[in-house]
Every structure is written in structure tokens, then in C-alpha cells.
Amino acid sequence: METRVLQIRKGILNKNDEIARKLRERLQACGLLTINLVSSPGSGKTAFLQRTLRTLREEGKTAAALVGDLATDNDARRLAEAGMPVKQINTDGRCHLEAQMISDHLADWDLASFEYLFIENVGNLVCPSSYDLGEDVRVVLLSVTEGEDKPLKYPNIFNSADIAVITKMDLAEACEFDLEAARANIQSVRPGMQILTTSAKTGAGMSEWLACLSQQKQARCAVV
Amino acid sequence: MHELSIAYSLVDLASQSAIEAGATRVNSVHVRLGALAGVVRGALEFSYEIACAGTLLEGSTLVVKELPVRVYCAACDMEVELPSVQRFCCPRCDTPSGDLRQGRELDIEAIEIDVPGDVKGEEHGNTGATDSQGDSEQK
Numbered sequence: 001m002e003t004r005v006l007q008i009r010k011g012i013l014n015k016n017d018e019i020a021r022k023l024r025e026r027l028q029a030c031g032l033l034t035i036n037l038v039s040s041p042g043s044g045k046t047a048f049l050q051r052t053l054r055t056l057r058e059e060g061k062t063a064a065a066l067v068g069d070l071a072t073d074n075d076a077r078r079l080a081e082a083g084m085p086v087k088q089i090n091t092d093g094r095c096h097l098e099a100q101m102i103s104d105h106l107a108d109w110d111l112a113s114f115e116y117l118f119i120e121n122v123g124n125l126v127c128p129s130s131y132d133l134g135e136d137v138r139v140v141l142l143s144v145t146e147g148e149d150k151p152l153k154y155p156n157i158f159n160s161a162d163i164a165v166i167t168k169m170d171l172a173e174a175c176e177f178d179l180e181a182a183r184a185n186i187q188s189v190r191p192g193m194q195i196l197t198t199s200a201k202t203g204a205g206m207s208e209w210l211a212c213l214s215q216q217k218q219a220r221c222a223v224v
Numbered sequence: 225m226h227e228l229s230i231a232y233s234l235v236d237l238a239s240q241s242a243i244e245a246g247a248t249r250v251n252s253v254h255v256r257l258g259a260l261a262g263v264v265r266g267a268l269e270f271s272y273e274i275a276c277a278g279t280l281l282e283g284s285t286l287v288v289k290e291l292p293v294r295v296y297c298a299a300c301d302m303e304v305e306l307p308s309v310q311r312f313c314c315p316r317c318d319t320p321s322g323d324l325r326q327g328r329e330l331d332i333e334a335i336e337i338d339v340p341g342d343v344k345g346e347e348h349g350n351t352g353a354t355d356s357q358g359d360s361e362q363k
Contacts (some may be wrong), residue, residue, distance in 0.1 A: 001338050001339070001341060002338070002340075003251065003336060004336070005334050005337075006241060006247075006334060006335050006337055008237070008331075008332040008334055010237060010331060011331050012230060012233050012234045012237060012330050013233060014237070094226075094229070095226055126262060127262070129262040130230070130262045130263065130330065152310045155260070155310055156262040159312075159322075160260070160262075188310060188311050188313075189309070189310060191312050191313075191321060191322040192320075193322075
């Protein structure tokens with residue numbers, strides 16, 4: 001018997017990363033911009049996405065959404081009201097989505113007919129940060145009811161995101177939300193990150209958000 | 225708490241490499257864990273033992289090397305280590321920097337294995353970049 005050291009030097013999540021890489025190629029080849037929405041539970045991801053889909057539809061744009069939850073299809077039903085194709089992914093208790101789940105749920109969609117694909121991740125600010133879903137843009141949501149210091153408590157997910165969206169701005173005054181403190185905390189864990197402020201209820205900030213998506217899409221298409 | 229599913233991925237990857245190398249047992253697994261990997265060391269160590277049960281890795285030791293966050297500071301023109309993941313500013317000159325150079329690692333670096341004396345293989349494993357793919361993973 002001989003003992004020896006075998007060099008491996010591979011990412012532990014390399015299986016997921018590889019599926020995500022292929023998925024990204026496939027989605028980009030269809031001309032889609034894929035957006036992964038992450039946040040804690042109750043920060044308003046579904047309402048934000050509902051408003052986004054509705055507004056896109058009014059503008060004559062096409063989009064589809066996948067929504068991840070531990071159980072129930074409540075969110076998919078809510079989102080379907082916006083009149084865009086929506087599918088629920090039940091993770092059966094798992095705390096995050098993985099690239100394979102995304103791939104599996106795209107099977108019967110004609111991807112080339114959509115301009116945007118939204119993925120609403122499971123409400124969780126920890127686990128989804130480790131899993132690449134093949135997205136082009138990762139958007140982290142922070143609601144005014146959660147407190148300004150959330151980015152400092154969950155630096156991993158804020159650092160891994162490309163854009164931060166502050167939601168429920170219609171409640172900001174009632175919550176005595178300090179927007180400047182929240183901005184400073186986001187910038188502290190992710191210098192230079194674009195920050196948008198929105199309210200899915202009043203529609204405030206939604207046009208800036210859609211303009212931002214459109215910019216991302218153009219920038220991506222310029223690269224690809 | 226996704227450390228258990230990460231531990232299963234880790235054990236799968238290590239077992240596969242060990243089997244390909246003709247190993248009869250894995251003594252230890254060396255992992256690099258970045259401060260921004262989103263993985264809690266204690267939870268990974270706890271999950272590791274569960275994930276190893278019934279595999280070549282049963283009874284093996286998990287050796288975790290923790291890596292701090294390093295960013296490139298343009299003002300200092302050098303890579304610096306951040307004392308805190310809450311503040312992405314150069315500890316020398318206080319200039320903000322999001323130019324991450326280290327901290328997201330979640331890799332298996334190496335495994336220590338027992339191989340029967342008559343198994344003479346060339347060096348297995350991938351000596352390339354950490355995100356490179358093994359052939360066995362390709363479909």
C-alpha cells in the first residue's frame with residue numbers, strides 16, 4: 001500500500017457551474033437577457049416581478065419567468081396574472097435553485113420568442129449566492145422594511161450581485177428608512193454597484209429599472 | 225443551510241478522482257474556502273462526515289484552508305487583503321475597490337489517498353485552473 005497526494009484543483013460546484021455555463025450559452029444564443037432575482041423572503045420579489053412583467057407587456061415586450069419556492073405554486077399563479085408565460089419550480093425544501101432545475105424547466109418553451117427571462121430565486125440571502133444559474137445579471141432586492149444594514153449582514157450575496165434594487169419605497173417614510181445609509185452600506189460591500197429605488201405598488205422607479213434592463217441587453221448583445 | 229448539498233458535491237468529486245486513481249481509501253481532503261464563498265466552515269465540517277458515510281472517504285479528515293478577500297487597489301497599484309468583508313476599501317489608502325482577486329474559492333485542492341502498491345498510474349487530476357473541467361464531467 002502506498003499513500004500519495006493527488007492534486008485536484010477543481011471547484012466543488014463545478015458540475016453546477018458547467019451546467020450554468022452551457023445554459024448561459026444557450027440562452028444568449030436565443031438572444032435572451034436572463035435575470036436572477038435574489039433577496040430575503042418577503043422583500044417583494046414577486047410583486048416587483050409582477051409589475052415588471054405587466055409593464056413589459058404594456059410596452060409590447062416579451063418575457064417569461066421561472067419562480068422558485070420550497071413549496072406551493074402561489075407565486076406562479078400571481079405572476080401569471082401579468083399575462084406572460086410563468087413556471088413554478090418547487091425545490092422540495094431545498095434552499096436555493098440550481099442550474100439543472102432551470103434547464104429542466106425550459107424544455108417546452110420557445111426561448112427565441114422571449115426577450116427577457118426572469119428567475120425568481122428562493123427567498124434566501126445566503127445559499128443562492130453560491131449557485132450560478134446561467135444568468136446574465138444578478139439583481140439583489142432589499143426592501144425598506146428590512147433595515148439599512150442588511151448588506152453588511154449578508155455581504156456575500158450583495159457582493160455577488162450586479163444591481164441592487166430597493167423595493168417598497170412607498171413605505172420608506174413609515175419605516176423611517178434611511179436611504180443614504182442603505183446606499184452607503186451597499187457601496188461598502190460592493191463599490192460601484194448600480195442602485196435603483198422602486199415601488200411595485202405605485203410604479204415609482206419602474207421605468208428606470210426597465211431602462212436599466214434594456215441597457216444591459218444592449219451591452220450584452222454588443223459583446224456576444 | 226446548503227452546506228450539506230455542497231458536502232455531497234465535494235464527496236462525489238473526491239470519490240470520482242480517487243476511484244480513477246485506483247485508490248482504496250481517501251485519508252484526507254484539502255479544500256480552499258474563500259471568505260465570500262457563502263459557506264460556513266463549521267457547517268461544512270459537520271455535513272462532511274454525513275456525506276462521507278459509505279464512500280471511500282469514510283473516516284477521512286477534511287482540511288479547510290480559509291482564504292481572506294483580496295482586491296486590487298488601483299491607487300496603490302497592488303493587491304491588498306481586506307480585514308473585513310463588510311468594507312471593500314483598501315486598508316492602506318482607504319480607496320474603495322470592488323476588483324476582487326480572491327475570496328470566492330470553493331475548491332478541492334488535493335486528496336491524500338491509499339493506493340495498492342501495484343497500481344502505477346501517471347499523475348491523475350487536473351493541474352490547470354480551479355474552474356477547469358474533468359473529462360468525466362463532460363457529457
